[in-house]
Amino acid sequence: MYQRILLFLVLSSLWIFAVIRTQPFHLVDTQIHRNDYLNTILLILYNHSTNFIGLLFLSIGFYAYLKKSKAVIVQRFFQLMCVTGIAITYAKLSGYQIPIASLIEALAISLAPFFLMHFFEYFPIPKAINHLSFFKWLTLIIAMTIIILDIVQVTSRVATLIPIMIILNIMISIILCSYYLSKQWLSHTKWVQNQLRILVISLFISFTPVLISMIQLSIFSLPSVPYEFSIISVVLFPITLAYLLTKQEIINFSYLIRQLLPIFLACLITFAILIGLLHFSTQQLTNFIIGGLLFSIFYKILKYLEEKQLLAKLQAIQQEKQHILQQINSEAFLPNCAKCVAQLLHKMFDVEGVCIVWSQPTSTILYDSGLFQHSPTAQQDIQHYLQQQQNHAEILKQSLYHTLPLINGTEISGIIIVGRKSNFTKWEKDELILLKSIHTEAVQLFAHAQSIQKIDKVTQEAQQMSQKLTNYNRQLLGAIEEERKQLALFLHDDVLQQLLLLMRKIQTSSTDAIEQPLLDTITAIRAMCHDLHPIMVEDLGLALSIQSLQQNIQQQHAIDVHLTYDIDDERIPSFLAVHLFRMLKELVNNSIKHAEATEIHIAIYDKQQKLLMTVTDNGQGFIIPEQQTLHTGQHLGLLTIQKKVEQLEGEFMIESQLNQYTTITITLPLEWSEEYVY
Structure with a gap:
């Protein structure tokens, strides 16, 4: 959180500094067009186009970072939007030979090609462009060279060389990105091909007018379209990237647009009234915009500080919920859960008592404290409160107490009765928000406790049944084996021994006709004994x-x-x-x-x-x-x-x-x- 606030303060400070420092150089009473209204609009575009476009880049990048700061593609998108937005914001101020502005602009515009190629390594296909890494670091080396030369500026030739190097660096990055994006065309689906086509077209449309204007002015010293107007085409690039990130479901910019569209329309109407009816000059309009932005920044900061304590208590409720879930044991799910919830309510509020009633299958007090333990009147009122709550799924203010329904699906399975505050004061708005939050978490906790209780019961029944089946199978297997063993012993020790004795008598009698069949019978019986129970083992x-x-x-x-x-x-x-x-x-x-x-x-x-x-x-x-x-x-x-x-x-x-x-x-x-x- 603090990292995001710091980033916001740094970016907003850089942008506001640029806006304030360009005010002395604004065209105020210049006549660009015959129509006064249109002339004022053109003056605003001339004076503030770089500021507004830079603000668009910074806003889109910072919004994406707020939503998914951990995603690699969003981090690279944020870096690209920041350096590009700062470079555009300080482009005009740098032309007025302000040292700090020139240094910031040189730093940002030199690093922009590096971050452009750094971004396209992961978008629209992560790590698809393997060979881009070498050229990416090459642009970084060129950028560092430009920055060093801009700081030193030994001779005038070096000063004239810097713009040429910046233009070449930007052209290298745009051409290489377009080339490598085009190489991915044949190896991917039509959906990806459409994204690649949109990216390449957007790159050329966005930066070609700017590059042509810079080449005419810096290299050939030819008159060109004012930079303030040529830069307008760059607006297409962040809008295109925002559209593609939304299509890939990385960041939902459509939600942001729906939020900002009414604000944007309200600002346009306000500016139209200020210019058309109140005849605000561009200087007055600039001051009005800066004042509004400063008001928004400080309002957000003060609002954050105001809500910080409430957020801390809400986080404490979440931590207590996890602590309660860890404390719930298998012996008494619901009573333990009720005790923990009551303790949480006493921790958050100074109340006279808490009573938690469970109505399934019959009304049972799971936990009570304070006046609910010692007041017969409060005990008598519990059933009345439970009946009143049956048809209401929201928190009710009944007599002196608040009742919080415990909902299980569509049924109300119980209530939490919260007593009055000990100092008899009225419940504040923040306290009611906390009470509602505890109610929401309590409903989930009791639902979890019920589920755990049911699962535990089913698990125990299944374990008992499984144990019974295991014991039955074991006993059955043992009984079968025992029967086989008894049968084998009977055949071996009784029948087989008798046949052997008979065989010896026959042998002594020299009765060959009987000997072989009897021998076969003995062999068969021996094999059968072995099959029934292998005694030999x-x-x-x-x-x-x-x-x-x-x-x-x-x-x-x-x-x-x-x-x-x-x-x-x-x-x-x-x-x-x-x-x-x-x-x-x-x-x-x-x-x-x-x-x-x-x-x-x-x-x-x-x-x-x-x-x-x-x-x-x-x-x-x-x-x-x-x-x-x-x-x-x-x-x-x-x-x-x-x-x-x-x-x-x-x-x-x-x-x-x-x-x-x-x-x-x-x-x-x-x-x-x-x-x-x-």
Whole structure:
């Protein structure tokens, strides 16, 4: 804020200084035209055209900076408008050989080409003109040379060289900007092309009359159109840039125009009355304008100082709101919020008490203080105030108190009752503004508190449901595994042992016809036992069990199976080893039956405290279906494995290329609490 005020004071001081210093050189009684009214207008243009045009540049640039001071493009636009506006404002005053004015004008007009190219590096396409940087710094070097020569001015030749260098510097920047903007023409959309066309045309129309006038006067010493009139064309340039910035939605100048248009028309009517009816001279009109500007500046400053205290209190309300939001905890959202709001009201106003009532589902006093805690009459009036407020969404003055409705959508869910001021004085305008601001913030706070309360309730219910489902799935998985284990033990320890005993008897009896079928039955039952519950994994460990599976597949199906096993069996819980072995067997069977693979790669290793298993085959591959379609056709086995991985809190990923390969990756945690073991 202070930086903007300082900039405003510096720019306005430079402009007013230029206006005041040019007054002694004004044409006052010169007859330019026969018509007195038109003659006065031409005199005003002659005397003040540079001042008004400079003011236009400074105003447009400063307005853009006020709106978006952090944007790079706006900062560069502000710099360009400032140096150009100051250069134009001091152009006429510099011609009267005033040293300080000549120095300011030389400084500004020398730097203008640099800031012009600096701006077009980012507009209309940021960083599109990469090669402009070299020439931009070249113009800056020329500008610094001009400034040094203007300060030193060793000889008269140097003095005549300075205007030529300024003209060349401006021409270089305009031509290069136009050239590089034109280069962007073919590589962008029609919308950007239109902007580029407008920029190039605006550059030439704005600065060509000025350059021609300067060339005629400075280089060829020829008579030309007065500088005060040739400079008028430059007005097109800031208006064009303002239009394009509005089109790109960087700064909305149309809103500024709508604000200033009535003021501008009022000024024109006032000037017409002063000139036509009151016969003000240009000197009197200049003094009137300067007086009006000074009045506006000091009025804004005094208004700012007056409102500074109110703004500070409004900012304090915002800070208290953030503090309240941080204090709200999950145990009692609404009561805590009510307490904080009441404390804020007591902090801002010296009132007799505050009462906050919540009416949903039943009327409940969330917090009360002062007279509302100790006065039975005040307690009895609360329900009356709540009923009166039901049909009013604004602050009401009811009897001795102010009532502030707490609105939730279209319903009034509660009220804040603010007691009288302790000194029994009337509420001031600023106090009512603060009260309204606190009311607005309180409505938002209670809405947030309600939302947080609802979200917390839904979250707790969802967590409870999720915990129930997790426990159910865990118990179900354990029960299924336990049934499989019991069945496997029954077949292995009972049925299979009986068949083995029978087999030995048959062998001793030399009954060959019975031996082979019985042997096949024993093999089938043993395989079934292994499928139901791989007892070998618990007895021998996962590594040996997988190696056995590898040998069986190679022998039975003539498929090359490559195994990489890099993990200690002791790190794997027994229940996890059983699940992992069953999933691996299912994946290998899929590779053999469905993918028709001739080579399978299995890798199991420890990665960042997790067990990672990959199974890759060179089979037919397939198009990876959506999860909801995995249950159809031949993908039912993959769905079963995926669900089991999810129950084990792991990750399941499929990669496949048609007619090339399929890779299944399973990641499972290695650390488990005792409740997971079944």
